[in-house]
Amino acid sequence: MSATPETTAALTHRSACELAADVRSGTLGAVEVTQAHLDRIAEVNPAVNAVQDLQAHTALEQARAIDAQPDQARSNLPLAGLPVAVKDLAPTAGFRYTQGSPIFADRVAGADALFVSRMRAAGAVMIGKTNTPEFGLGSHTFNSVYGATRNPYDLARTAGGSSGGAAAAVATRMLPIADGSDTGGSLRNPASFCNVVGLRPSLGKVPNVPADFPYSTLSVKGPMARTVRDTALLMSTMIGNDLRDPFSVDEDPTRYLDVAGSPPGDRIGKQRLRVAWTPDFSGSFPVETSVLEVLEPVISQLAETETEMRVESAHPDLSGAHEAFCALRGLQVLATLGPLALMHPEKLKEDARWNVEVGRRVTGVQASKAHRVQGINFQRMAQFLTDYDVLLTPTCQVPPFEVGQRYPRQIGSSAMADYLEWMALPSAISLTSHPAISVPVGFTAEGHPVGLQIVGRYRSEAALLEYAKRIEAICGSSVEAPQTDFSVPQERFPEIL
Secondary structure (H helix, E strand, O other): OOOOHHHHHHHHOOOHHHHHHHHHHOOOOHHHHHHHHHHHHHHHHHHHOOEEOOOHHHHHHHHHHHHOOOHHHHOOOOOOOOEEEEEOOOOOOOOEOOOOOHHHOOOEOOOOOHHHHHHHHOOOEEEEEEOOOHHHOOOOOEEOOOEEOEEOOEEEEEOOOOOHHHHHHHHOOOOOEEEEEEOOOOOHHHHHHHOOEEEEOOOOOOOOOOOOOOOOOOOEEEEEEOOHHHHHHHHHHHOOOOOOOOOOOOOOOHHHHHHHHOOOOOOOOOOOEEEEEOOOOOOOOOOOHHHHHHHHHHHHHHHHOOOOEEEEEOOOOOOOHHHHHHHHHHHHHHHHHHHHHHHOHHHOOHHHHHHHHHHHHOOHHHHHHHHHHHHHHHHHHHHHOOOOOEEEEEOOOOOOOEOOOOOOOEEOOEEOOOOOHHHHHHHHHHHOOOOEEEEEEEEOOOOOEEEEEEEOOOOOHHHHHHHHHHHHHHHOOOOOOOOOOOOOOOOOOOOOO
16 A cells, blocks of 8 residues: 655755664554655656566565564664665565666576675665666666666766766655666766765675676675665675675674764764865866856855864875776676677667777786886775875766766866776776765756765775765755656657767
8 A cells, every 4th residue: 555645855855864763663663664665766767767566565575574583683674674776786586677778688687696685684675676787888867778867866867887877766755775886987987976975895895796707806795875874884784805806805883883873973073084085186187168167166165164174175196097997897897798799789879889999998018017017006906095094075076967868978178088988087096996976066057966985095984884874964965855756757758969
């Protein structure tokens, strides 16, 4: 039975931490929480197109099972009763697993990815999948299976990608939390575009199992939510060593639960943060004026909190990062999609074929140089962050662009050579392997969200989340929910050029 609109709004606008705490205590039922989000999906998804393969009956069965657990067992579930739809790049048992590709349009997963099974064990309710570009390629979510996901703050704009479905679903209150993955910015870019939080962890913090390319040094899994606390809550369930991931490390989840459950500053005290800020790495990356017009006042606001943080203009030297990232990414795509490109060339979109060709053109000399540059840039970032607690940058070089545009061809006076260059800044951070989080901090004059990227020390995600929580408390904008009219369904397959 559906809830009233008032009940739906009251529940879906609450934080994940609050909802899970109430389900654990028995104040709320998992069925009640799940039904409210199912009602919200029915209301919003026809306009946004973020959630796919919705299985309401299965979800409510899971929720009833959680409610039926003894109080003691339910009290130990960090994600008790929280509805989740998994990004459609990861298998989830019983749900379609298309990866946005017509090649796998009818495939159903027989088993969970590791992080999915961990979320289930933590009490999450699996309700569906979230939309993604074909094979996660590109930061604009559209594919020939499910169509395009639209931006909740402007339906004529993109939600970003490749975790665009996840970001749009969280922003519209269809989901309280979501998973995502990030190679060149796929958690952070859509988080910035949709006014939510997205964390790219360090390599190995969230085991990547299963993986077609387990020795990738670029791709990671991570959490997304509306607030830093909710992001930390989800992160606590995703971490932990697994022998199938050669980079995975063990860690205590209570560090993240402490971040989720405490006010800003409690875990690390009120010491003054040492903060570095760069808008563009001394002109290395073009950034749209509209983005800087949002971020520069935010930086000034942070600098004015002199007892909280000392803000300086500084950045590490990341020379050669974009070229190295493109080479290593090309090799990764060749390894994972090269066989499909040979078997089904007519079923791969242009971006996928182009990425495979990029990999085929990488020479041994280029590959060895890319690995060397990656190592050097890791060391430069690590050394830089011995002098600063965090580095602040724009998350994205542009605000959300039109949904019919494949990618931005121009940033300011700079023409983009290809569809990777417009996100060269976040991909340069990816190359360093350091954790980075996008926190929503404001809107352009046109009402489009803008995120601030916060880069922290290697494998120090709990500290980074605590710092991000302090910054969010000063200038965060996640409380600004979309005021868009979602009553009119939108074209799922717009022309994209």
